[in-house]
Amino acid sequence: xxxxxxxxxxxxxxxxxxxxxxxxxxxxRAAVEKMSKDHNVxxxxxxxxxxxxxxxxxxxxxxxxxxxxxxxxxxxxKNKGVDFCGDCNEFPCDNLHPYADRSSELPHNMKVFNLCxxxxxxxENWAKSKASEVRETYFTKPWTLSE
Numbered sequence: 001x002x003x004x005x006x007x008x009x010x011x012x013x014x015x016x017x018x019x020x021x022x023x024x025x026x027x028x029r030a031a032v033e034k035m036s037k038d039h040n041v042x043x044x045x046x047x048x049x050x051x052x053x054x055x056x057x058x059x060x061x062x063x064x065x066x067x068x069x070x071x072x073x074x075x076x077x078k079n080k081g082v083d084f085c086g087d088c089n090e091f092p093c094d095n096l097h098p099y100a101d102r103s104s105e106l107p108h109n110m111k112v113f114n115l116c117x118x119x120x121x122x123x124e125n126w127a128k129s130k131a132s133e134v135r136e137t138y139f140t141k142p143w144t145l146s147e
Contacts (some may be wrong), residue, residue: 003127006050009077009084010096011114012107014050019060072077073111086096086115110138 006015014020019034021028022043036043045063048054055073073095075087082088085096096107114134117126 001018001127002124004083005052006122007084007118007127008051008074009082010071010073010108011084011086011111011118012051013114013135014048015127016132016135017048017049017107019046020050024047084113084115086116091115103141107135107138110134113126 001015003015006013006020015072018028018031020078023056024033032046033043036046041060041063043059045059048060051058051071051074056071056078057069058071061069061071065106067089075091076095077083077085077088080088085091085093092115096111096115098112103109114131117134121130
């Protein structure tokens, strides 16, 4: 697995995403097919190879927001020549700002946490030992101030 290629500059772990996993995994494919039917979006548009492979133009985002839509974090990191937003001297910035809208469905609010872990642990170690746990916690555990 090329973890660099499959980790977005903003810190999203594309390699753990249903839209990527559906390219080869039956269970993920079934989940994407259900989403496709529920939202009336063709499966082919929902499948994703990660923003680096799509040069920041994710097919589903283009479908929803139009052909001119570009991810601000992706564009900024590309223009500044940094691999990850966490490498930038302006990190964190408003391109990574968390939002309440659709936070229960989309992993975007875990980006800054992931970037900090990547900086501390290294990309490969984070990808192999922590990224899936972060995603699991984000989507399944209740918010708490204690362990």
